Amino acid sequence: xxxxxxxxxxxxxxxxxxxxxxxxxxxxxxxxxxxxxxxxxxxxxxxxxxxxxxxxxxxxxxxxxxxxxxxxxxxxxxxxxxxxxxxxxxxxx
Amino acid sequence: xxxxxxxxxxxxxxxxxxxxxxxxxxxxxxxxxxxxxxxxxxxxxxxxxxxxxxxxxxxxxxxxxxxxxxxxxxxxxxxxxxxxxxxxxxxxxxxxxxxxxxxxxxxxxxxxxxxxxxxxxxxxxxxxxxxxxxxxxxxxxxxxxxxxxxxxxxxxxxxxxxxxxxxxxxxxxxxxxxxxxxxxxxxxxxxxxxxxxxxxxxxxxxxxxxxxxxxxxxxxxxxxxxxxxxxxxxxxxxxxxxxxxxxxxxxxxxxxxxxxxxxxxxxxxxxxxxxxxxxxxxxxxxxxxxxxxxxxxxxxxxxxxxxxxxxxxxxxxxxxxxxxxxxxxxxxxxxxxxxxxxxxxxxxxxxxxxxxxxxxxxxxxxxxxxxxxxxxxxxxxxxxxxxxxxxxxxxxxxxxxxxxxxxxxxxxxxxxxxxxxxxxxxxxxxxxxxxxxxxxxxxxxxxxxxxxxxx
Numbered sequence: 001x002x003x004x005x006x007x008x009x010x011x012x013x014x015x016x017x018x019x020x021x022x023x024x025x026x027x028x029x030x031x032x033x034x035x036x037x038x039x040x041x042x043x044x045x046x047x048x049x050x051x052x053x054x055x056x057x058x059x060x061x062x063x064x065x066x067x068x069x070x071x072x073x074x075x076x077x078x079x080x081x082x083x084x085x086x087x088x089x090x091x092x093x
Numbered sequence: 094x095x096x097x098x099x100x101x102x103x104x105x106x107x108x109x110x111x112x113x114x115x116x117x118x119x120x121x122x123x124x125x126x127x128x129x130x131x132x133x134x135x136x137x138x139x140x141x142x143x144x145x146x147x148x149x150x151x152x153x154x155x156x157x158x159x160x161x162x163x164x165x166x167x168x169x170x171x172x173x174x175x176x177x178x179x180x181x182x183x184x185x186x187x188x189x190x191x192x193x194x195x196x197x198x199x200x201x202x203x204x205x206x207x208x209x210x211x212x213x214x215x216x217x218x219x220x221x222x223x224x225x226x227x228x229x230x231x232x233x234x235x236x237x238x239x240x241x242x243x244x245x246x247x248x249x250x251x252x253x254x255x256x257x258x259x260x261x262x263x264x265x266x267x268x269x270x271x272x273x274x275x276x277x278x279x280x281x282x283x284x285x286x287x288x289x290x291x292x293x294x295x296x297x298x299x300x301x302x303x304x305x306x307x308x309x310x311x312x313x314x315x316x317x318x319x320x321x322x323x324x325x326x327x328x329x330x331x332x333x334x335x336x337x338x339x340x341x342x343x344x345x346x347x348x349x350x351x352x353x354x355x356x357x358x359x360x361x362x363x364x365x366x367x368x369x370x371x372x373x374x375x376x377x378x379x380x381x382x383x384x385x386x387x388x389x390x391x392x393x394x395x396x397x398x399x400x401x402x403x404x405x406x407x408x409x410x411x412x413x414x415x416x417x418x419x420x421x422x423x424x425x426x427x428x429x430x431x432x433x434x435x436x437x438x439x440x441x442x443x444x445x446x447x448x449x450x451x452x453x454x455x456x457x458x459x460x461x462x463x464x465x466x467x468x469x470x471x472x473x474x475x476x477x478x479x480x481x482x483x484x485x486x487x488x489x490x491x492x493x494x495x496x497x498x499x500x501x502x503x504x505x506x507x508x509x510x511x512x513x514x515x516x517x518x519x520x521x522x523x524x525x526x527x528x529x530x531x532x533x534x535x536x537x538x539x540x541x542x543x544x545x546x547x548x
Binding site: 008010012038040047049060061062065078080081082083084085086087088089090091092 | 162165
């Protein structure tokens with residue numbers, strides 16, 4: 001098993017203007033590349049899943065989580081950041 | 094690069110961690126200390142201390158790093174060592190007590206909350222080292238915070254050492270008395286086993302067995318909350334289908350343990366031992382095995398049907414987990430501790446759960462009568478008899494059974510004991526008031542059972 005640099009970011013909360021802009025600004029500022037975004041709104045509830053590449057990132061995952069947590073509190077969103085392997089391991093053999 | 098995991102699957106994982114208390118209960122590093130014998134207590138203690146600190150220096154940091162990167166809580170980092178009785182044979186009790194203090198010092202130094210292995214394996218009889226360790230257990234558990242003790246006093250192959258059963262009744266009572274100011278907390282760190290396993294990552298019963306390598310990483314899972322939510326979603330399916338749902342869910346939980354174990358093993362340069370498939374509850378609301386039984390359709394855990402429901406749950410957990418991990422071991426089954434499980438606490442407080450029912454339930458799950466508070470004036474021989482009953486279940490059924498019982502000093506039936514943290518709180522339970530003293534005082538050994546003529 002190789003430990004890659006891809007992370008999964010999830011964002012949950014009530015829909016409002018500027019969620020994607022806010023998250024992607026933090027990622028861009030830290031040189032993290034977005035590989036995939038999937039987003040839906042169901043009855044006003046916003047759900048986004050992002051796959052990002054942190055190979056060239058300026059911050060480590062703990063710092064990134066702190067930055068996103070802070071933004072999440074400001075915008076009343078629940079944001080998680082996890083290494084992709086946890087999802088691969090859980091859902092695929 | 095293609096990413097093949099669907100959004101639903103990602104959100105399922107996030108939900109398990111965020112709202113269903115999915116976590117890795119423990120990364121436990123097993124360390125061989127058989128090469129640490131010195132000429133006396135303090136030189137032996139120092140060698141053990143040095144070895145533990147050298148091997149486990151990065152354990153806590155590695156656990157914390159993995160937690161941060163993978164976003165999965167790793168609640169405890171712990172250490173198990175070779176049963177101390179094997180290392181200290183020939184030393185006096187006072188010297189053995191010195192060794193015990195060094196274990197505490199090592200645990201503090203590397204930053205772990207529990208260290209298991211102040212233990213003795215006495216299923217066939219005692220060595221002098223075994224007796225020295227057992228006799229200082231009360232003192233060590235009262236004077237240290239992190240050292241845990243266990244004694245294996247029976248196996249299916251050897252029978253039950255009733256001399257040890259007799260002795261442990263006294264040791265447990267003494268341990269409770271020495272920690273009377275904390276409701277007998279010392280007893281929460283002492284487990285009596287039949288068929289103890291060598292690679293158990295869970296405290297208080299963890300030790301690094303003599304068949305184990307120099308060092309290993311063993312993983313203990315949590316996850317009752319995740320199973321509970323899965324069961325709650327299907328209130329009307331039949332039990333075959335429900336078993337499948339539990340299997341699928343357990344598979345996913347266990348995979349996280351497998352991942353964490355592999356990563357920790359690689360980073361620490363220590364071989365990966367096993368994932369323990371146990372469903373380990375915590376006092377947190379919703380993280381309860383009793384709640385799962387209730388979600389399966391019982392009004393209260395402990396009522397008729399509880400043993401059947403638990404048997405199915407336990408088996409489904411094993412089937413799902415065994416598929417998910419390359420190496421399964423340890424205790425591997427649902428735990429039914431009282432004080433550490435909010436649903437069990439309620440069941441006892443409401444009169445639905447008795448010691449007798451718990452004993453029956455331990456026939457079909459891991460691991461035994463666990464974290465049970467009984468009145469402080471319970472006779473030594475009654476404690477011994479409770480141990481003998483559990484050991485007999487383990488011996489005959491070829492499974493691990495254990496007793497972790499707290500005769501709470503000064504407390505009566507219906508009073509409460511408070512331990513705090515993961516150890517929780519518990520109502521003091523009723524024990525049978527008729528005496529078993531004459532049976533227990535016979536001592537000797539219960540011979541090993543026949544392995545044929547099964548019924």
